[in-house]
Each structure stands twice: as C-alpha cells, then as structure tokens.
Amino acid sequence: MPTTTSPQSVRKVPTYCYNCVAGPDFMNVKVVDGVATEIEPNFAAEDIHPARGRVCVKAYGLVQKTYNPHRVLQPMKRTNPKKGRNEDPGFVPISWDEALDLVTTKLTAVREKGLVDDSGLPRVAATFGHGGTPGMYMGSLPAFLAAWGPIDYSFGSGQGVKCVHSEHLYGEFWHRGFTVAADTPLARYVISIGSNVEASGGPCAVTRHAEARVRGYKRVQVEPHLSVTGACSAEWVPIRPKTDPAFMFALIHVLVCEQGLDKLDVAFLRDRTSSPYLVGPDGLYLRDPVSRKPLVWDEAGGRAVAFDTPDVVPAVAGSFPVCGAISIDADDVCQDLGAVEGKTAYAMLVEHMRKYSPEWAASICDVPAATIRRIANEYLENASIGETIEIDGRTLPLRPVAVTLGKSVNNGWGAFECCWARTLLATLVGALENPGGTLGTTVRLNRPHDNRLLSVKAGEDGFMAQYFNPTDKEHWVAKPTGRNIHRTLVPIVGNTAWSQALGPTQLAWMFQREVPEDWNMPMPTMPDVWFIYRTNPAISFWDTRTLVEEIAKFPFTVSFAYTLDETNWMADLLLPEATDLESLQMIKVGGTKFVEQFWEHRGVVLRQPAVEPQGDTRDFTWISTQLAKRTGLLEAYNNALNRGAGGGAPLKAEGYDYSLDTGKEHGVEEIWDAVCRASSASLSEGREVHDLEWFKEHGFYTVPMSKVEWYLSPALEQQGLRYEMPYQERLLRIGRELGNRLHEHQMHWWDEQLSEYAALPEWHDVPGRWTQQIRNAGGKPEDFPLWLLATKSMQYHTGGNASIALMREVAQNVRGHTGVIMNAKTAKSLGISDGDRVEIRSHIGATYGDAVLAQGVRPDTLVILGQFDHWATPLAKDFGMPSLNTIAPMSMELTDATGSGSDIVRVAVRKVEREEAAQ
C-alpha cells in the first residue's frame, strides 16, 4: 500500500455508476478511514452483470468528484440581479432553511396564480441531463414532480441534436426500440453507420463486441472519420457526411432489385410485415369496404381478402386486379375505388428502389459502387436465411446480421430515411427482432419501461397499437401544452412521461426569441421557476452564446448544483446535493436497456453513502421531502412514493404492503428501506424480503430472466401482429392530417417538415440543406468548404465530469482530446501543422482549438470530440478546447419532422496566433 500509515479501517462499499445511458454498472468504493480512495469492479456481480461487474473509465473519476475543491458545498443565493455571461452572479452562502424558504415562496406563488399561465403553459419548468441519467441520482425528486402537477420539460439540454432522436421515435414505432442495437453475441456481420458504440456503449457494449471480434464477427464501419469504433472494426468506409440514406438505399436496391425476393426471408415478409398489403393507385391501402381492413391477395383463392382472413396465404410480390375496394385517406376521407390494380407493398418497394443503384449512390456518398454492392451481398450471405437456434427451449430464426446507426445519422434531415432503411434491411432478411439481428432495447414512449414485450398490444390494421398525438380535427392540440409544442407538431412522439423531453426541444429555445411570422397560437412565455439538474445546456446544446442570453432572461432558476457551470451562472439559487458516493437510492437493473444492456436477470441495485456528504450537501431525497412538505404536497408526495415513483417497485402490491403513512414526513432511510423491502418482495414474488441493511451489505438483488425476452418477434407472432414495414401508409395519412390542421390555422412554417411524411422515402439532397441554410442566412456556402462533426468520448460522454482532473489527464491519451481532428493533407494545404492554434468558423461564429492532424479522417471533414468551450466550469474553462456547439445554428430549416437536428455544421478553418484566439 502506498499509504504512509496503516489504516484503521478499510471498507468496500457496493454501489452503482449510471453516469451515462449505457449504465447502470456495478462497482465497489474502497473507503479507508472514512475517505473514499479507490473505485473497483464489483466481482460479486460478475455472473449477473453483462459487463462482469466492471465500470468504465468515467467511474474512476468519482473519488475526485467527491473531493473536488470546486464543489458547491452549501446553498448559495444570487446577489447580482443582472444576469449574463459577463455578470458575476455574486453567489453568497445561505442556510438550507433560507434556501428552501426562497424556493418555497416562489413555488407557493405559482400555485396561487395557477399551475399554467395564460398561454396554457406550465409555470414551472425543469431540465434534466442526458437520457434519464439524472433520475438515477435524484432520489425521490420524481415523487415531488409527480405531486406538483404540470411541469414543462420542453427546454432541452441537447436531446434531439445530441441523441439518436429519430431512432427513439421511429424505433419505438416500428419495433419498440427506443434505442437499437445489434444482437452482438450472435451477430456475424454488422454494418455500423456512424455508431460509435466502443466510445458510448459502456462496459456492456465493449465487452460484447470484444467477444464478438475474437469470435470472428465482421463489423464494417461507415463514417467520415476513423472513430474508436472504426479502429476496432474490420473495415472502414469513409463516407461523405450526411449521405448515409443514399448508401443505405443502395444496399436495399441490391437486395430487392438485384438479388430478389427468393433470396430474402419470404416467410417473415409474408407473415410478420405489411409487405403483402395491397396498395391502390392513390398510394393508400386497398381496404375491405365493410371491415375497412387492408386487403391482401390470396394466392390459393385468387382474390383479394382482408389481411386476417383465416388460412390465407398472401402474395408478397405482384399486382392484382381488385374490385370494390375502398381507401381511407387523411381525416377519414373514404374513396370507393371501383376496379383498380393493387400492388403489394413489397412490389411498391421494389419499384421505388429501382433508381437507387450502387452506381447512383457512389458519387453522392464518395464510396465506390463495388464496395456498396459487396457490403450488401456480404450482409445477405451472412443472414443465413433458414437457419434456426434454440434458446431456452424455443426454436427461433437465427439471422446474425445487423445494421446500427449513430448520432447525426439518425437525427436531423435524412434520419427518417436512415431509420426506415435500417429497419427495412433487417426486415428483408428476417433479422428484425430475431436472434443475431437488429434489436430494440427498451421503450420510453411506450409502457412499461422495464419490459418492452408487454407494450405489444393489438392495434389497427394488424399492427401494434400506437399512441400518437391526435391529428384529427376534433382532438388535435391546437393550443400547445408545452413550449416545444410536441403534442401539436409531432404525432409520433406521443404524450407519455418522456414525450415532452423528446419533442423539438430546440424550438422551445428558438421561440423564446422569435416565433415564425404566421404563428397563430398563444405566444410562448418564460417559466416562472426553472429547475435544472445534471445538465448544462449552455454548453451542451447549440448556438450556445445565444442560448445563454435566453437562459439569463428566466426570472427564477434553481440549480441542484455540483460546481458552478455555464448554465447555473444564471441561476438564482444553488442547492448542493450529496453526489454519487454520498447519497442513497435504489434503481431497477436488468432486462433489456439502452445501448447494449441485455441481461439474463432483472432486479434492483442500491446506491449508498460510501462516505459522509461533503460540506452541507444534502441527500436528494431529503431535499425532495422538504420541498413537498413546505409546498403542502406531502400527502401527494407520499402517495407518489407509494405508487413506486421513487424507483424499485410500488410499496404496496398483492402479497406485500410497505406503504408509507401519507400524512407523515419520512426520513431518507425510512423511505428507501420501504423501497428495498417492496422491490425484493416484488421480484421474488414474496419469497424473499430484504431491508435496507441487507442491501447495504449485498448491494443488489436479481432474479433470472429468459434470453427469449431480448426478442420482440416472438411476442408479435404470439399475437398474430405485423411490423409496419416497408410501406408507411399510416405516416402518410397522419402527415396529411397534420398539414390540414396547421393550414386550417393559417400556419405554413412547418410545411417543409411535412414533406418527411412519405409512404416510401425518397432521396433528397440532405447535405445541400446545410449549404442552403447558409444562403438563407445571408452567407456564401463557398466560404465554408468543410464539414465539422462532433463525436463522442467515453471519458466524458454524458458524465458531467469536465471538472474532474483525472479524466482530463487520461483522456488526452485518446486522439482528439486536445483539439480538432483534421486530415493531414488538408491541413498542409492550409499551412496548418499539428498543434497549431486554429479558428473554426461557421456563419454564426467561431471556436478555437489546437489542430490534431490525422490520416483517419476525410479531407473535407473536421471532427471535435465531446462538448467543451467552457467559460465558467472550474478546470474545464482552462482547457482551450473548441466546441461544435458554439458555432452550430439552431434553425427551422435544419429541423426535421421529428423535431431533431444533426450535429454537423459547415465551416472554414485557418491558423491563428494564440493571442488572437484568446481574444
């Protein structure tokens, strides 16, 4: 031991890390004489945790996170009423009593005025950081939020532009996949298009892919730069940015136009998809005039019948004469069609894809046609159509091929096309939601969150039930209920707990400044109170210099704060929470979850204080209880806890009752002890009940789960349901309806986005949208000849850990953590050498960093890792790192129909003197 004196006590405290969405992962904290000194794997979890009880590099920073001298260690209030980047907030320490009185006064005033304002918008707003991770550290705050009533989660911190937004929405729509992954343990061939899973997939993904590499699977990485994941792949295809739809369309062309139906999984297409549904001349399904069900062509009977006619064997390909069918368009407009020709949806697809050959795609993507064709054929060959595998006594198809997509491929323009193409590529070979194939992981827009198979219910037309926001005249939400207008503009995002945060969150920020000319809805207002936690939108969103100005206008901002940062610089109150290693919480683990968390168990894990909270920081559950008590919501808060809002399980269910007395204030340990007992009772169906003390010692409790639950297709088969692939008749109708509603209200500012609602996606000049946006903004595209991309860093990804010195040190071993990556030849042509200070300029501003020269990046592309350019966060403000976020515009033209944007911008680069950059 390197310590100078022998310790009196050494403890290993089991807990979890959930600093990114790829978690949770298990770990132990070594505590020497009451001081946390080390993070270690938790080998007690080796047999149940997919990453064998290990955590990634970020977790090793948690010791420094605890003792970081820059922490906010007591409540602070702002003394400078002026807010702005150049205004010192003048924070002064206050007691918890005073701090809670301050926030209670504001909240009480809100309740007296009414929870929503005259525009119909919630007076209280809240923004939390990446992908639900703050929920794993906020104790019982969800119970307080539930007790409060309407809260606006509209103001994004980067979701929609930094996440895989279209995948979230379309993934859930098509196959209950909020995020989508390869079935890596069985996969033999993976086409990874921009997916940087080796950097952002956490220990579970890294473990699975490492095993697969040794086993001999082939992964083809398609992306403009050679990322960490590209480095670990068998082949790198340096595609031109934002041309991924063309590449994928060409893959589909090879499968359906060159190889043909008999090489594909015909049975899967016939029985599990809408391929046989007949489409009429108007592009809508031909339907039975009485039942209104879509028709298929019965090969045995030689006639069109409803898709669910018993014993029907539908034709997958072909066109057939149909008499007496109807079609149903938007707003339930019904057409009697008489005698028409009906083409199967599959036939429509083949016809549609004919023009998208590899030769067509080659010049768009800057990828040789032969490469595209070879990859398509390798994919088909490896699909092993006809092969089966036995899993837990079930014989299932084995289709060991997958396509995965990354950020900026599946958000913004082009993302709908990519998500559709990815899902279709899996569909054509029967690999969608079957062993070895392309799988969804979890659901967030649908329910229940911890078992997506249970979200499969029968809906219309033989498909799964969907819960879209209404677009019909009677129910369309003409008056927005949140500032990002998700219910009004984005049908597919629905309106469950996560929907609002997955709405067009940049619109919430943009409309604070200005609304479109033909805006015919109540004007957006500012929230009276804004809560923020584990989030820093002033760094993590776009056009951050403008965003800061909007944040500065908010009248009362409460930050649950760790250190000062660029967002809480504008706050009125800082409430310091006891952080990762200092506080108590139980969360669910297991099942199937984000990225590549595929378990063979499900259960719960405890996060517990390994050390005493530093300073006067407080456990979040204590803070939440105080907020509930002081705002008169204690009973509703306790009720929410009893319903299970604290995590784990409802405190009362059949066979057990650990519910809390709703009239009393309960202590932190008392609350979590009840959750511990209820969770273990629920998981074990009453066989075992473990209290908080047991969990403090053992850390977690799990029960086995069948691997069959990884796959959705058996659940669809059980209910006789079909995937809504390949033809998007429903989306087409909904888009038309939405257009009707907006136009009835004389609003045309969303018209371009409406073009995305298509039955079969067409290629449109996706990269050209960026140059057009420059023109629209008064700039010259030729002044910005390069693309700038942002890519993820495992060391920093969603960790909120820019102020951790250890991360800064070890991250610098990985290329790109010292500046902007650029092609060495391009740099030479511009007179730029490795390490030179450079200015990266878009049409809205400039960011500065050091040049990092490499061969593994396209000559027309620059790459920045992570998101930095801090000016308030201690330590990070001295990094001198550039950020795409500083110079990426928020713009309506670059917003797609789901409300997302791509993390990419056109730029110019030049060498500058360090002094110039500093100014």
Added chain:
Amino acid sequence: MTRYAMTIDLRRCVGCQTCTAACKNANATPPGVQWRRVLDLETGEFPDVRRSFVPVACMHCDEPPCEEVCPTKATTKRADGLVAIDYDTCIGCANCVMACPYEARSIVHEAKFAYGDKPIKSEEVRFDSARIGVSMKCTFCIDRIDLAAKTGQVPGRDWEVTPACVNSCISGAMAFGDLDDPDSKVSRLIAENKTFRMHEELGTGPGVYYIWDKG
C-alpha cells in the same frame, strides 16, 4: 518456479483508458504520472488507414535494462518475475529512466496534486513522501502479489491478488498469471494465440505478451 506475466489481447482493446485510470486509482500516482497507458496509434494514409490501441507499461523483463544500470541496486528482478524498486535505496539518478526502452519509468521531484498545491482528501490520506525523487513504474500491483503469497490465493484468478488494470479491463483484453503454470490463463492464451512481445529483438525478455491475431 513462478514467472508472473501479462497478456494483452489487442483485438479486444478499445483504448478507453479504464486501465490507466484504475492504475492511478489503485496506486495513487500523481497528476501526469501514468504507470500504464494505452497508446492510440495510426498507420497508413487516407483512405487506407489503421488505428490501433496498444496498452504499455513496465514489461517486467527477464533481463531488465533498468536493473543493470542501477547504481544502488534499488531495482531488482524478483524470483517471481516482478521488477521491483526499493524506494529507500533509490537515489533518483534517472539512469533507469534513460535505459528503459519502454519509457515505463518516471521521477517526480516535488509533490503534485490534482487540484493545485493542496491535496484533496483522497490524496492526503495516500500521500507517500517516499515516492518523491525516486524512480517509479508499474509494479504489477506488487502488494497484491505479496498478499497472495500469504493467503494462498492465485494472482490472475483471484481478483483480490490481481493487478488493478487487469481487474478493471472492460473488454477483457488483459490477463495475468504464472507462465510456469501451464494451466494458468496466460499460459493457455499464449499457447492458443499468436503473440509478440514489444522490442523482443533487444533481448530484454519482456513479461507482457500481446495477442494480435488468431493462432
């Protein structure tokens, strides 16, 4: 006999630096001192480029060049294969730093902490003045190996007596164990796979074997 050694499977490594951070955690090394790290290397020219991740540290050589140049015999080759440094004997002359072909050694001449001049709590309780002004490097977590000798546990199999980097590795790239035990994991991996040792031509007999292709 025992010859402790490490294998590193380059097919698995993703360059994440988890081992780098775990080592710094376990050994309380000061800022800027990394007893191990993962190199991020690039070869070729666009578009025919390879990027590789190569973990490096002290190779615990059979014939350590560092031992040979040590004027005080502070550096010694142990019978179990570890190359150890006696901080009480080391005079910080840096001969070993210069001699090591793996750039595995470093010397810190003054106390350094993560956040400026003052140690944070976790640094305070672990600060060891004996490590100022002396040569330092990866020890294969020597305290764990020595513990194994007392407890009868097996390094590389029992995590309590296995180097922190090996325990931490999320891709399972690293293994540790006794080369003289044909049933140890490292012996089996070396037997079953194609391996190389870094700068083997120098005759140092490195104790770290890189697996780089299927045998």
